[in-house]
Amino acid sequence: MSNPLPVTIIMIEDDLGHARLIEKNIRRAGISNHITHFDNGTAALEFLFNPTQDPARRGPVLILLDLNLPDMSGTAVLARIKEAPELHRTPVVVLTTTDDRVEIQRCYDLGCNVYITKPVNYESFAEAIRQLGLFLSVIQIPESGG
Amino acid sequence: MVLDLRAPIALRGKWIGMILLGFVALAGIVGSAAILMTMNQRQMDGVAHAYQVERQVSAMRVSLLRIDSFRRKKDIERRADELKTYRTRLDSAIASFRTLTSDNPRQQARVPLLEALQAQVLLDVGAITKEEFGESIRVEDPLGMLDVLTKAMQDEELRLQRFRNAEMRRIQYGFYVVLGAAGLLLIVVGLLTFVSLRRFTRDLVNSRQALRDANAGLELAVQERTADLKRANGELQRFAYIVSHDLRSPLVNVMGFTSELEIAAKRLGEMLEEARKTRPETLFPGTDELIEQDLPEAIHFIRTSTQKMDRLINAILQLSRQGSRALMPAWLDMNRLLADVVETLKVRAEQAGAQIIIAPNQPEIYGDRVAIEQILSNLIENAIKYNQPGRPPIIEVTGRRIGTHAEFRVTDNGRGIDPGDFERVFDLFRRSGAQDRPGEGIGLAHVRAVVYRLGGSILIESELGVGSTFILSIPLHYSEEQSQVS
Numbered sequence: 001m002s003n004p005l006p007v008t009i010i011m012i013e014d015d016l017g018h019a020r021l022i023e024k025n026i027r028r029a030g031i032s033n034h035i036t037h038f039d040n041g042t043a044a045l046e047f048l049f050n051p052t053q054d055p056a057r058r059g060p061v062l063i064l065l066d067l068n069l070p071d072m073s074g075t076a077v078l079a080r081i082k083e084a085p086e087l088h089r090t091p092v093v094v095l096t097t098t099d100d101r102v103e104i105q106r107c108y109d110l111g112c113n114v115y116i117t118k119p120v121n122y123e124s125f126a127e128a129i130r131q132l133g134l135f136l137s138v139i140q141i142p143e144s145g146g
Numbered sequence: 147m148v149l150d151l152r153a154p155i156a157l158r159g160k161w162i163g164m165i166l167l168g169f170v171a172l173a174g175i176v177g178s179a180a181i182l183m184t185m186n187q188r189q190m191d192g193v194a195h196a197y198q199v200e201r202q203v204s205a206m207r208v209s210l211l212r213i214d215s216f217r218r219k220k221d222i223e224r225r226a227d228e229l230k231t232y233r234t235r236l237d238s239a240i241a242s243f244r245t246l247t248s249d250n251p252r253q254q255a256r257v258p259l260l261e262a263l264q265a266q267v268l269l270d271v272g273a274i275t276k277e278e279f280g281e282s283i284r285v286e287d288p289l290g291m292l293d294v295l296t297k298a299m300q301d302e303e304l305r306l307q308r309f310r311n312a313e314m315r316r317i318q319y320g321f322y323v324v325l326g327a328a329g330l331l332l333i334v335v336g337l338l339t340f341v342s343l344r345r346f347t348r349d350l351v352n353s354r355q356a357l358r359d360a361n362a363g364l365e366l367a368v369q370e371r372t373a374d375l376k377r378a379n380g381e382l383q384r385f386a387y388i389v390s391h392d393l394r395s396p397l398v399n400v401m402g403f404t405s406e407l408e409i410a411a412k413r414l415g416e417m418l419e420e421a422r423k424t425r426p427e428t429l430f431p432g433t434d435e436l437i438e439q440d441l442p443e444a445i446h447f448i449r450t451s452t453q454k455m456d457r458l459i460n461a462i463l464q465l466s467r468q469g470s471r472a473l474m475p476a477w478l479d480m481n482r483l484l485a486d487v488v489e490t491l492k493v494r495a496e497q498a499g500a501q502i503i504i505a506p507n508q509p510e511i512y513g514d515r516v517a518i519e520q521i522l523s524n525l526i527e528n529a530i531k532y533n534q535p536g537r538p539p540i541i542e543v544t545g546r547r548i549g550t551h552a553e554f555r556v557t558d559n560g561r562g563i564d565p566g567d568f569e570r571v572f573d574l575f576r577r578s579g580a581q582d583r584p585g586e587g588i589g590l591a592h593v594r595a596v597v598y599r600l601g602g603s604i605l606i607e608s609e610l611g612v613g614s615t616f617i618l619s620i621p622l623h624y625s626e627e628q629s630q631v632s
Binding site: 004015017018021068097098118119120121122125126136 | 152285391392394395396397398401402403404405406452453
């Protein structure tokens, strides 16, 4: 690990299968950071905006966001995160099945840092996640609240 | 709505009848007026005639009285000229009277008596001799007789005048009656014409309004229908989009965990190998088969099926996207566009040894470049792909204008399409002939969708083993209204 800070990965993903596959491939890429998984947007926002519940969350976070959530749209979650002064610098990786151009543009407009389409082809998928792992191992994550 | 268009025509017949009747009444007035005027004129002439007769009567009386005053001889000698004048005047008056009253026997009968009186007076004054007088009658008092006679003559004329005046009044009265009747008739005809004209106009206005309403209703119905179709189509597209997207999500899992399973199976295979070497006695019979054959086979089928499913979902997604893409029409030089399409297919054409001939003088059209490129590219690509085995493809593209449309023909010498499959090849995921070339049956479905969207049509002419021609017809000038719901 080149990043000395204990970065927590927040994964907001309603499909448990996807979540498991993502986690497996992140681990295969050699990333051992703690992954906190939420299967809906409400719980994830609750956690992000009320850090007192978990003292360990005080450190920097990186968010993996799926756009198709059961309770609210992923773009709404993205907008909430990027609007909040204490969270807007947090890197958000949108990882979703949607490859609609308009949707991708909207996410970047809202301030998403990386947009990745989940390929159905598993080799490509695994490769994408491993690349993401590589990316996670080198990026500098700002402290939250800054 | 049912329109009775015959009603105004029947009404028009009635209307023409009215006008004719009006003309007849007018002609009647003019004719009867002419007749009555002529009659009146005759009576007036009669009155004037009677005056003339009266004048002659009084001239006769005066002349005779004058002549009677020549009682003495010297008078006759001295005033011979004067006597002569009176005699001439008297003669001419009698002659006039005789001619004027030639149609009245009662007056004529009085003439001889007057002549006898004249002769007696002339004899008395000595203007004529006894011989000249001859056997004529003599009266006691010739002047008194003259008075009576002339009085009778004048009375006769007066009676005639009175009669003629009465006749004239009767004619005038008749004239007024005819005039009044004709006027009444005109008023009636006028009123009837007015009423029927009004009804005719009203019916005409009503029928026109009804026609307009019917038209408007029809237009509205068409608009509603089009809107419905567009809505239904839009919904279908959204549906296709959402479904294909949502189908992808589970597919990621199927593919992902199949791979995980594969990894596990491989690991199991390694473990089996290990066990065979070290502890073969612990293996159950059939374990080899299970791990080395059944498991990889199952995984293989899951994988190929999901891959195919992924391609199909992508095709639906692509098709639904094409439908929602905004068309950007522009003037297109089809010679250049076709050359560009051929250029992009150059590598594939070379690999297949295909020859592509683009006929010169392609018509210029106003349409969406991407859509038309997609159509022609698909057709030419198919022509390259489905060649008759052992025969290098020769493809020819011709274009010409037919009325408001441009017709492009893509002709090949390929394997051909069974006439029974002419419709089928345009259906999504449907293909024709030997399934020996890669593909999902998407290309032509896509082509037809785009062609319809441009407001065009596409047909096939083909013979198995000889070749196919795709006949594409698209409007020379794209317009939103013209395009079919796509």
